[in-house]
Amino acid sequence: MKKSIYLSLTFFIIWFSSCQKLDVPPLNVIQDKDVFSTEAGMDAYFARMYSRMPIEDFKYAPDKSFNAFVIGSPAARTGEALSRDMSNGVESFNYWTDAYSVIRECNYLLEVLPTYGSNFSTTQVNTWLGEARFVRAVTYFALAKRYGGVPIVDKLLAVPGQSIDELTANIEELKIPRSSEEAVYDFIGTDLDFAYANLPDNTSFNSGRPNKYAAAAFKSRTMLFAGSIAKYNTIDKTVANVRVAGIPASKAAAYFQASYDAAELLKGKYSLYKEKWAANDKNAQYQNFVDLFLDASASSSNSEAIFVRQYKYPDAVHGWDALNVPEQLEGPGGNYSSETNPTLNFVEMFEGFPKNPDGTIQITDANGKYAMFDNTMDLFANAEPRLRATVILPGDVFKGQKIEIRRGIYTGPVAGGINMLLPANSTLNYPSTNLVTSSTDNQTLYTLPDGTKMAPAGRSGIFNNMGAGSSGGTLTGFSLRKYLSPDKPVAETTTDRSEQSWIELRYAEVLLNQAEAAYELQTGLQGVALTNINLIRERAGASLATAINSIDVIRQERRKELAFENKTYWDLRRWRIIDQEQNNRSYKVLNPFYSSVAGKYFFDPRTDERNVRYIFDTRWYYQQVPQAVINRSPNIEQNPGY
Numbered sequence: 029m030k031k032s033i034y035l036s037l038t039f040f041i042i043w044f045s046s047c048q049k050l051d052v053p054p055l056n057v058i059q060d061k062d063v064f065s066t067e068a069g070m071d072a073y074f075a076r077m078y079s080r081m082p083i084e085d086f087k088y089a090p091d092k093s094f095n096a097f098v099i100g101s102p103a104a105r106t107g108e109a110l111s112r113d114m115s116n117g118v119e120s121f122n123y124w125t126d127a128y129s130v131i132r133e134c135n136y137l138l139e140v141l142p143t144y145g146s147n148f149s150t151t152q153v154n155t156w157l158g159e160a161r162f163v164r165a166v167t168y169f170a171l172a173k174r175y176g177g178v179p180i181v182d183k184l185l186a187v188p189g190q191s192i193d194e195l196t197a198n199i200e201e202l203k204i205p206r207s208s209e210e211a212v213y214d215f216i217g218t219d220l221d222f223a224y225a226n227l228p229d230n231t232s233f234n235s236g237r238p239n240k241y242a243a244a245a246f247k248s249r250t251m252l253f254a255g256s257i258a259k260y261n262t263i264d265k266t267v268a269n270v271r272v273a274g275i276p277a278s279k280a281a282a283y284f285q286a287s288y289d290a291a292e293l294l295k296g297k298y299s300l301y302k303e304k305w306a307a308n309d310k311n312a313q314y315q316n317f318v319d320l321f322l323d324a325s326a327s328s329s330n331s332e333a334i335f336v337r338q339y340k341y342p343d344a345v346h347g348w349d350a351l352n353v354p355e356q357l358e359g360p361g362g363n364y365s366s367e368t369n370p371t372l373n374f375v376e377m378f379e380g381f382p383k384n385p386d387g388t389i390q391i392t393d394a395n396g397k398y399a400m401f402d403n404t405m406d407l408f409a410n411a412e413p414r415l416r417a418t419v420i421l422p423g424d425v426f427k428g429q430k431i432e433i434r435r436g437i438y439t440g441p442v443a444g445g446i447n448m449l450l451p452a453n454s455t456l457n458y459p460s461t462n463l464v465t466s467s468t469d470n471q472t473l474y475t476l477p478d479g480t481k482m483a484p485a486g487r488s489g490i491f492n493n494m495g496a497g498s499s500g501g502t503l504t505g506f507s508l509r510k511y512l513s514p515d516k517p518v519a520e521t522t523t524d525r526s527e528q529s530w531i532e533l534r535y536a537e538v539l540l541n542q543a544e545a546a547y548e549l550q551t552g553l554q555g556v557a558l559t560n561i562n563l564i565r566e567r568a569g570a571s572l573a574t575a576i577n578s579i580d581v582i583r584q585e586r587r588k589e590l591a592f593e594n595k596t597y598w599d600l601r602r603w604r605i606i607d608q609e610q611n612n613r614s615y616k617v618l619n620p621f622y623s624s625v626a627g628k629y630f631f632d633p634r635t636d637e638r639n640v641r642y643i644f645d646t647r648w649y650y651q652q653v654p655q656a657v658i659n660r661s662p663n664i665e666q667n668p669g670y
Contacts, residue, residue, distance in 0.1 A: 082130075106600060210258075354487075395445055431487075612643060
């Protein structure tokens with residue numbers, strides 16, 4: 029079944045546009061029988077449903093919606109990256125009302141479809157029911173991870189054909205209070221169990237729609253989240269004996285076990301993508317990890333992709349390339365580039381380059397002077413391939429071009445070595461003496477001693493003008509590599525031409541889920557955790573772990589593997605550590621300089637030159653229930669701290 033989820037929307041858009049209120053029957057511009065008695069009608073219904081399913085993909089903007097034109101980078105909330113146009117904090121859009129609209133569409137199908145079941149085979153009907161339960165579970169998880177306990181609506185509160193007068197007479201039925209956070213996760217688990225039992229046992233089933241293993245993979249994610257809340261959350265709220273925020277610590281093991289067991293269901297069904305992987309070949313391992321994210325179309329046989337949101341120009345597009353390419357590859361149509369700038373903190377998680385005893389990057393020699401390099405890539409010559417496939421390092425090649433990243437040209441003396449320009453972690457401005465820099469990409473070329481010309485900041489920055497809305501160029505010395513298309517011409521690098529598919533669920537995450545659940549259970553499953561982590565590390569080109577002595581080993585591996593996939597923010601929240609990590613935190617950058625006298629490069633690590641400070645208020649672990657919802661339903665209580 030190879031139909032993609034972005035097709036067949038237009039014909040039914042008018043009908044569904046009237047179905048935006050919680051449990052008000054849709055106006056039958058098109059009759060139910062026209063939708064639920066034909067495969068074309070069902071495809072259109074699901075196309076609508078999947079287009080509204082809350083997936084944080086290329087178009088996810090925390091300040092707008094799940095389906096927005098993104099200016100900024102969601103990774104800026106986590107310390108993975110810096111962005112001119114987005115910083116830390118919680119979402120500024122509220123998902124509550126839209127979520128219940130999607131839930132109603134699921135409930136409508138679940139109640140109405142059986143009436144028309146005789147038009148289809150039992151397998152078809154069960155598959156569609158399973159899909160509806162899968163979408164409902166995904167939507168409830170989007171609510172639960174934001175708000176905690178929410179009202180559970182598992183049926184139509186107004187039957188098809190009910191008049192407005194009848195609906196008003198039964199208005200009390202609509203005043204559903206918040207269920208406990210535990211009950212919501214249990215409800216999600218039940219929906220996913222049903223989906224697993226009824227969806228196809230077929231790993232080639234259209235990746236834009238779920239099979240049974242997508243349900244199992246998603247259950248491994250949601251139950252791990254619930255287990256973490258039970259173990260690590262310290263914020264509680266109980267209303268009328270219902271714990272709407274918080275899960276009893278005694279339930280942690282059961283949720284971790286459910287996550288572990290769900291992950292086990294995928295063994296032998298999926299595997300890590302290794303189409304171009306070769307042992308002891310860093311270039312092959314690099315290219316393999318790059319290709320993993322580009323080999324996910326509807327016709328792909330990607331062994332790792334479990335559930336994918338399909339994009340295909342011109343029907344469904346996004347702007348990932350335009351927003352994230354290095355400045356020198358910026359396309360037409362505006363100052364779009366380098367929105368996602370990986371931090372040095374993130375890069376330092378990886379191995380394969382010189383480090384100090386505290387794990388920070390080593391950029392000085394034995395005498396405390398800057399180490400000198402012929403090329404900027406020399407510092408990272410032995411870095412694990414997964415890093416290169418995730419981050420464009422200074423001087424690496426992309427689209428056949430060497431990506432020029434410099435903070436400036438150092439013109440001072442080099443005899444006896446170059447002292448550090450600023451103290452470590454300084455927030456001072458660089459001295460103007462002996463430094464040639466540039467504010468923007470409109471640079472005055474500097475004449476080197478051999479007569480050649482050099483752009484002080486390189487073609488992709490780092491530029492002095494780093495404010496929001498300024499011209500592109502990296503802020504950190506790094507640019508994003510993951511998901512970028514290496515073949516897209518500059519002329520097509522616009523905000524409406526990218527068509528890479530988004531892998532929402534992949535087997536690497538399932539292995540990491542199981543590893544974490546195994547470690548948390550502490551019941552003789554440490555070997556499973558180690559095996560799973562080493563499967564990930566081997567494919568990444570990293571050294572194998574000999575033991576897992578801390579949960580932090582698993583957490584860091586997860587942060588590296590799933591970087592820039594909009595997973596880290598929710599991991600930091602469920603572990604309840606983002607408030608500690610972002611307690612007046614400023615992230616680090618790595619500035620490459622060229623010494624005109626030595627003809628060599630050196631690197632200077634320092635804090636973000638804008639001195640942007642990150643915070644996370646602990647109350648944000650539970651987001652604010654929209655006041656409009658409380659005004660309509662006074663029995664719905666607000667979360668703590670609002």
